[in-house]
Amino acid sequence: MSTSAPHLKRESPRRSPSTTEPAEETPLIQADAPEDSDSAEEPVGSERWESSANQTYNSLDFDEVENELLIESRKRDSGRSHEPWVIKQWVIIIIIGILTAVVAYGIDQGIAFLMKIKFEAVDKYMGTTTHNDTHIVHVDVNGTLVPEERVAYSTTDIPFAAPFFIFIAINMCYVAVAAALVIFGEPVARGSGIGEIKCYLNGVRIFRVVRFKTLVCKAVGILFSVASGLPCGKEGPMIHSGAAIASGIATGKSTKLHCDTGIFREFRNDRHKRNFVTAGAAAGVGAAFGAPVGGLLFAVEEVGSFWSLDLTVKVFVCSAITPWVLQLLLDPHEYAKTSIRGLIDFGKVEGEYNYSDIPFVILLGILGGLIGAAFIWTNIKLTKWRRKYVNTKARRFIEVLFVNGLTSAVLITLVLRGFTCLDENDVLPANRASLKRYGCNPGEYNDMATYFFRSMEESIHVLIHTETSIPIKSLIIQIIPYYFLTILTYGIYVPSGLFLPTLALGASFGHLYAQTWNSMTNGAVTLDPARFAVYGGTAVLGGVVRMTISVVVIIMEATGNTSFFYPLTMITLAAKFVGDKITHGVYEEHIHLNNIPLLDTAVEDPKYESLCAEQVMHQNIVIVPRVVTVAHLKKILRATPFDNALIVIDPESSRFVGLLLRRSAVILIAKQADQRKLELADFVKSDKERQLFRVKKYGIIEEDAEDVNRSIDLKPYMDQWPFTVQKATPFTRVFRTFRELGLRHIVVLDELRKPVGLIG
Amino acid sequence: MSTSAPHLKRESPRRSPSTTEPAEETPLIQADAPEDSDSAEEPVGSERWESSANQTYNSLDFDEVENELLIESRKRDSGRSHEPWVIKQWVIIIIIGILTAVVAYGIDQGIAFLMKIKFEAVDKYMGTTTHNDTHIVHVDVNGTLVPEERVAYSTTDIPFAAPFFIFIAINMCYVAVAAALVIFGEPVARGSGIGEIKCYLNGVRIFRVVRFKTLVCKAVGILFSVASGLPCGKEGPMIHSGAAIASGIATGKSTKLHCDTGIFREFRNDRHKRNFVTAGAAAGVGAAFGAPVGGLLFAVEEVGSFWSLDLTVKVFVCSAITPWVLQLLLDPHEYAKTSIRGLIDFGKVEGEYNYSDIPFVILLGILGGLIGAAFIWTNIKLTKWRRKYVNTKARRFIEVLFVNGLTSAVLITLVLRGFTCLDENDVLPANRASLKRYGCNPGEYNDMATYFFRSMEESIHVLIHTETSIPIKSLIIQIIPYYFLTILTYGIYVPSGLFLPTLALGASFGHLYAQTWNSMTNGAVTLDPARFAVYGGTAVLGGVVRMTISVVVIIMEATGNTSFFYPLTMITLAAKFVGDKITHGVYEEHIHLNNIPLLDTAVEDPKYESLCAEQVMHQNIVIVPRVVTVAHLKKILRATPFDNALIVIDPESSRFVGLLLRRSAVILIAKQADQRKLELADFVKSDKERQLFRVKKYGIIEEDAEDVNRSIDLKPYMDQWPFTVQKATPFTRVFRTFRELGLRHIVVLDELRKPVGLIG
Structure with missing residues (x-):
């Protein structure tokens, strides 16, 4: 929390006339109570009400209204036990945990399904044998390949036009769904949602941010935006979804669905709702990364408000239930599988760090901070330009299509014409099944297709589990376009998370970094590229989001390796320290840009x-x-x-x-x-x-x-x-x-x- | 925090006339400010002042005094940057981290030295060859034993009287030092200190609890109380020491040493001091268990107060520095060793859990809760008796000597006459070097000596790394006397932690539990005794201290195995749930017993x-x-x-x-x-x-x-x-x-x- 200056007058964050507010599409009328916040959609009775349309944000009230009625009711109830009330809270926590896992499972399977359709279609136009080829290469029990009927063909043999346009067309169809859900459905479902949840948990009411409609637009939208090939991740949206689920369960009703169970009526105040939303957000982290402790620490790092032991235990239990249920859903037959698994599964990373790595690790952290700051600086410039010129629904929709078209065109061109064929034997046997071979000889794979034509999780998985090094040229061709495309993507009107693209970028960068040192020093320094892929991912992620302890623990839990603790800590601290000298974190900058009056936890500026x-x-x-x-x-x-x-x-x-x-x-x-x-x-x-x-x-x-x-x-x-x-x-x-x-x-x-x- | 009722009138926790207050030896006069709290040792000027002697506790003020002088000074300073102030805070954090590590190192080495002296002396009287024997058994590079000149002798060959009295005499000398430091030095240094730190961090001022003299008495005292063979651990005292170091550094002065550096004068208020003390306590956890994340979570779970991002990062950095420095001190030559190491080093535990373990794990958690509750119940009865009858310095001193004498007599008798000779080959090669062989043939070891004549860390290490099972008889003989001796020990006037004895007891219990199931079901159930030793330790520890997430993370970090997450979570939650139905946690019960007005985080009782x-x-x-x-x-x-x-x-x-x-x-x-x-x-x-x-x-x-x-x-x-x-x-x-x-x-x-x- 490092907004530059506290804005205490939360009621009146008027926009300056020169900029229009893109975050909210419809003018929102000040709602009277959280339960009633969709009154915005109602006709207004008097023109005097109109003037309140500027009030987009409000502060939550974590204090109960103490009036005589409440006191009387307390006196009446004073004999009764709190027991049923405590049990209800636990029931809610468990339901939140389970539902978040179910939603996470739905997102995961949905993306896999959409991606499968897309790549099967593309494969079809790649040439007749490709389809068979990439799917019949199996790994037998000994880890060796079982090759079947392969036809060798050279680079120029593969067609260009057909897969190019098919790929772009499918992507644009997908992204159109995501954009429609956000632009015409619920604009607040845009982006990652972490910034919004942070505001909410710190007491700023952003209307509709944790409502059912938002949840649907976000959860369905993220399916399509990820499947459309945009460089965006599902982790931030997963956290936002967890929070929205929690809010819906805690109040036991949905305004949109006109359904009110009435069972949890006692929790319909800001104070209780906040506690459940905290648990939901932590469950989202748990689902995304399989990191229950990371989920709790995310809540501690981002909420930064009053913590009681009771809340700590509830948040912890909620974020522990989710990955467990998710794992049961993902591996129903292998339910004895023991590693905690989230939507990202990096697989167990072995290896320990050496003290001699430390200077290189710190330098990598510093570079991560610089890369992150450059990322944020460019993205903020772009966002400012966007609010000036991309300010109607139609323009926003066209922008999404344009960004997606550009991304798709760049990626497919790289895959079809910019690739290098690499030897399959350099990849761990377990990862070989998912290698793409477009235009390469048997026993080789197309590096670009392998990087871009799979889910980002799989790409990262290859980077951190590779035994030998990936060619520098191949890494550079991956990093540079992807970096700019990621900057371009964050801020368009689709749900889009930043965790995974920055991790993937960073993993490639870390790989490159280790190899550069190794070759520059002629072997005097030997850094393990696979381990530095983990470090690099953390460095760039840390440089962009500026979280410290939660990122460290999330990566530790996702890789199952506690010995990464010190290098990761050094990296995130270095990235934060360097990055904070140049810009705030990406979420804070966007909060600031949206004029959301997020109060810092302390008065920082002496003039106040x-x-x-x-x-x-x-x-x-x-x-x-x-x-x-x-x-x-x-x-x-x-x-x-x-x-x-x-x-x-x-x-x-x-x-x-x-x-x-x-x-x-x-x-x-x-x-x-x-x-x-x-x-x-x-x-x-x-x-x-x-x-x-x-x-x-x-x-x-x-x-x-x-x-x-x-x-x-x-x-x-x-x-x-x-x-x-x-x-x-x-x-x-x-x-x-x-x-x-x-x-x-x-x-x-x-x-x-x-x-x-x-x-x- | 689950004290039964909130006591809002913090100023007047008058003792009931029937009980005397044993916690403070000298009547304490209400001091006016934290810096001045040793004015208690001054003569009082008027008899009216005497009546304030009852005021032992007070509330800390986390709000600054806002008067005109402060406002003027702020106006004067409003042009200045906060930069130097921020840097000073970081300098303090780093110094706290380093000094805590140094103190931890001193404690570790001191205990090792005192134990060495003791066991060498005992060895001398065990018979001529014993000394050579136990020290010459080496493990060569292949992990096989290199036997040298052994003399076989039977059980009755070993003498009884000489080692019996030598052992007791040395132990009583040691414990006398610890008792003198506490009884005549600083009574508040008694016990584990975790309860006191919890109160402090929640805003209750307990006089002298974080002062330099307390630190010295605690840190030196714990050396002698651990070395004296009492069933007590150094972890709680380590946490208390970290907090006291933080307080000393933060204020930049010591009243006792009459030294005032004056450099950190701006942090001399309760609010800033609390933040540093939080960091110090977390560093203490880091030092004790090599668990930096556990340290942060300990602070979150126990402090349960307002958290800012800034504080989170500082606490985290502090608790990360400490184990790192400690590791450098402990292994200066092996500085490339990578696992995080604290005073307890369980060693990396491999293995994953099976879903089929779950019912057994939950049952173990429930048993842990029951064992813990029985422990607390008995200990509280004993403590009440103690305050009635053991209420002078002399009696307290004698009690310490008596408890130590009894403990020593029981242990040495078990070692000399109650042992079983076990086969050395059942122990992992790495652990064989430290086996004790008193009275056993070559290739065998004395189970009791191995359990009781080493540091508790080593005993736990053996339990969780053993390949085959330890005989049930041997486990039962270890558990029963140790359980009662631990109950007897907690509350006497020496520094004594509870973490390690309860972990050790629990590890034996878990081993026993797994074996009982295995033999009862004739192999239908096969529980791994080594893994269940970890679970059992957590169950009993959780049942006694009733922490959840911090215990889970501490054990995960100490064993370096993230796959323990789910079983450990189930165990701690089950133990807490069951235990809380019977008693509060041991620290809360003692806080309550001392009439310390610790406020709960919420009004629990409807009548209030x-x-x-x-x-x-x-x-x-x-x-x-x-x-x-x-x-x-x-x-x-x-x-x-x-x-x-x-x-x-x-x-x-x-x-x-x-x-x-x-x-x-x-x-x-x-x-x-x-x-x-x-x-x-x-x-x-x-x-x-x-x-x-x-x-x-x-x-x-x-x-x-x-x-x-x-x-x-x-x-x-x-x-x-x-x-x-x-x-x-x-x-x-x-x-x-x-x-x-x-x-x-x-x-x-x-x-x-x-x-x-x-x-x-």
């Missing part, structure tokens, strides 16, 4: 240290007397479109007496609190009530002649003891309270307890 | 939920007017011995205007704030000033005729914006604020901002 509460608060606060007529309350609600809570004062002394959420005010009117005293249950909406409520919500804009005679005492419904600060309270303390308690509002009072402003 | 601030606050608050005469201030300080801060009011309106720490009030008088305006620097004490201050502190009790004419305006020195709540604020919210922000005081106000109470 000397501010006080008065200087950062909103002054246009909404004040209501404690006993208010319905007419007055309606008028206030109409006149103030912001989600700022209503500040309740004692009419005689003008002293602050409480805070009423706007949402509660709407419910009070909708449910006619002037006629009966509402219960706590009235504020927890079931699906049926929510429908009613939505109608009423906009209905209240119409006045009623009776309203002036009906009045409501707000006392039971307002929070009488919200967090308040004095005008002159130093900013550092306000910030800390806000950040560490995860608040949404702090009321600013003067010496006489009269309200003067609101922070939040 | 319906309380409000008014019902939990202190009413005897100390109120001073904003402008106060020196005479009045002195009178107040004299009359109120508690560390409760002074509540400053506006004399006209009686409204609350600020909070003044008692310590600041003392400084104001001592430095004559009535004559000049003090600076922020006046409140940061250098060593020299501290001496002066201490004299003045007690000097103020004497009144001065001039005092009535001299007055001080408290405004610049008081915190004008402390956390305040309303009388009726629900307890849940007060609790959350207190716990999550790590506060020391919350002022309770009525509607008119008049102070009515103080929580803290």
Whole structure:
């Protein structure tokens, strides 16, 4: 978390007029509550509401509303045990873990299926024998090849035009599906989603980020964007999906599906939801990398908020269940297989590091940091250009097709004309089955096809398990176009993760790095290219995402080798240190670019240290007397479109007496609190009530002649003891309270307890 | 953290009159500041001060005092960069990491040296050839034994009386040193220290727990208590040492050594110190187990408080440096050795688990939970008895000698008369060199001597690397006495960790468990005893300490085998679940027994939920007017011995205007704030000033005729914006604020901002 400056006024991250906001397609109306956030799709009742359309982000409230109703209900419940409540939480955790694994399995199998269709089609046009050839080369029990009826043919024998256009056409069909899901379905499903989840877990509400529709668009979209040959990975989207699954399960309902089970109603507040979403994100890491400890550490590193032992154990269990279930699904017959397996399976990497590697490892980390910073810098320039010119749905769609067309054209050209034939015997027997042989003689393979015409996991697998070295020329031809294509891809409107492409790039780079040293020093230095492929992957990944401990543990768990700990730690720290001097991490830069007001965990800039509460608060606060007529309350609600809570004062002394959420005010009117005293249950909406409520919500804009005679005492419904600060309270303390308690509002009072402003 | 009930009134954990407090020997006077906490050794000036002697614990303040002086200083500094400050933090982290490794190395070598002396002396009296015999058996390069001049002799040939008394005498000499250091040196150095560190990191100040003297007593004491043959480990003390080192480095001074470098003065507040102490504790785990990731997770699991990315990276780096440096120190010639090595080196354990093991693994976890609960239950009964009867220094000293004598007598008797001779060929060649042969023929070894006459690490090493099974009889004879001796040992006045004895017990138990199943089912079930030794160790350890993820990762790192992840997770969760139904973890029970008011992370008991601030606050608050005469201030300080801060009011309106720490009030008088305006620097004490201050502190009790004419305006020195709540604020919210922000005081106000109470 290293955004350059804290933005405390989260309510008003207005965009500067020169840039349009590409992240959200439809203007979003400020929703009143998380459960109701799809009210954005509803017609608006008054033009005054329109002005709230700029409010795209909001802060989550990790504090419960403490009002008299809640206190009464607690007194009633005080005899009861918490036991069923604890059991429900565990049930949710287990369901999240299992469902995340199921979704991960679906993604994995879906991609494999789409890729199979594509490559079979391409193979068909490669020449008659190729298809048979690449599929009949088997490895027998001794690890030797069992060759069958091969026909030798030279480089120029393979056709160009047919496979070229078939390949591009299939890819563009695939990517069109992914783009349509994101552009016309759910724009927030774009990209990796890690940045968004990070914001969410740190208390910034990004609308629709963990909703069911987002989950569907992301999970289905990633199938097609990965299968389309774009340099993108499924890991970030997997983490985002885990978080969305958790949110859906935790609230026990989906607005989109109009289904409300009602079973987990007690967890429908930001605080509980955050805990489950944390567990879901960790489960996503577990599914993606088979790294349960990495999942927990990812949550610790990225959430960076209040941790309790209880939450730690839950997150851990959730991220441990997922890879286990996933493994059962992937290998139902080999269920005794013991290594933890995720969507990426690097296979067990043997070998230990030598102390003499250390300088080379650190230098590699530094290079990784530089490569990462260059990556981010270029990508950010491009993103800025994009928001200026690629700002309609049609243009975005065309851009996706263009990027995919370009990528496909480059890759197929390299495969068909830029390849080198390498000896199959240099590859470990276990990996030989998946080698591609387009245009090469038997016993050889096409290096480019092997790299680009398989899943990235398989390519990495070859790089880190190769016994001998891959030719430098071959590596360079792989790295350079792929680097630029990856930069180009991140930011277009498809779901796309960065972990795998940067790992793959880095693995090639690490291989190249080791070989360069070996040949430059004429053997005085002997670095193992396979091991340096692991190091290089970590270096570039670390340089781009700037995570440290979680990346180290993820790679350690994915390779099953704990002796990589020190080199990987040195690499990620070096990459982070060097990279941070030039740019922030890619997620932070994108968060910053989207004007998402993510608060840092500490006030970093000294110039903010000397501010006080008065200087950062909103002054246009909404004040209501404690006993208010319905007419007055309606008028206030109409006149103030912001989600700022209503500040309740004692009419005689003008002293602050409480805070009423706007949402509660709407419910009070909708449910006619002037006629009966509402219960706590009235504020927890079931699906049926929510429908009613939505109608009423906009209905209240119409006045009623009776309203002036009906009045409501707000006392039971307002929070009488919200967090308040004095005008002159130093900013550092306000910030800390806000950040560490995860608040949404702090009321600013003067010496006489009269309200003067609101922070939040 | 599962203390049964939250104790919010941290200031007044009065002991019930029936029990005396054994944890602290000398009555401790409430110290005003962490830097000054050894003022307890000073004479007290007035009998009124005596009443504060009961205050043993206090809460740390993780919030800075925001007063006008601080704000002015911030404004002055606002142009300056934070860079040097950041660099200083990193320098401290690195120094902590290195020093912890050095201390760990010292402990390791010291124990080895003391053990060598002891066993050489015992060997001498075992018979003439024994000494030669056990030292000349070598393993050649092929792993076969190179026997040299052996003399066969039968069981009854070995003498009893001489080695029996020599062994006991040496052990009692050793333990006397450890006991003297703790009883007459620093009582807080007793036991493992993990519970105390947990309290400290969660905001409870236990006096002298992270001081230099404690470090010395703990680190030197553990040498002697481990070498004395008591069933205790050095891991807990190592963690405590790491924390104490961190505290010493962070503040850049030691009160005891009268040395104050002054370089790190900016970190002398509770908030910064906590962060460094967290890193130090993690480094301790790293040193003890060679588990850097485990160290970080230990901190996450035990601290359970606010985590920032910045802190995560620092803790991680610190816990990674330590085992690395330790490894360099331990193997200077083999510095290319690659596995991470800590004080415990289990060696790389190969093998993967089978799904068919799962039911056995879960059952083992349940048994571990039951064994652990029985352990804790018995130990707590014993501890209660101890506080009643073993309540003087002399009695405690005698108790230590008695427990050690008993332990030594049991062990030496087993070694000399209870042994079985086992075939050396059943042990892996690498472990044969350290086998003990007392009374056995060549090619055989004495099972009891091999188990009890070596370091516990070596015993565990044998158990988890043995190729064939150890006889059931031999295992039972090891387990039963050791179990009770371990219960007896934990709680006596020597430094003693629980990790290793419980691991060793559990490893034997796991071995026994696997063999019992194998023989009961006549081979239908074949459990690998060596692998189940690892599982069993984890089960009993988990059952006693009730940690989950950190234990799993520590064992995974110590064995270098990631495929243990799932069985270990199942075991720790099963052990925790079952154990928690019966007792709390051993550290929590001891914390509870010591009346340390450790706050849980959430209000667990529903009956507390319906309380409000008014019902939990202190009413005897100390109120001073904003402008106060020196005479009045002195009178107040004299009359109120508690560390409760002074509540400053506006004399006209009686409204609350600020909070003044008692310590600041003392400084104001001592430095004559009535004559000049003090600076922020006046409140940061250098060593020299501290001496002066201490004299003045007690000097103020004497009144001065001039005092009535001299007055001080408290405004610049008081915190004008402390956390305040309303009388009726629900307890849940007060609790959350207190716990999550790590506060020391919350002022309770009525509607008119008049102070009515103080929580803290």
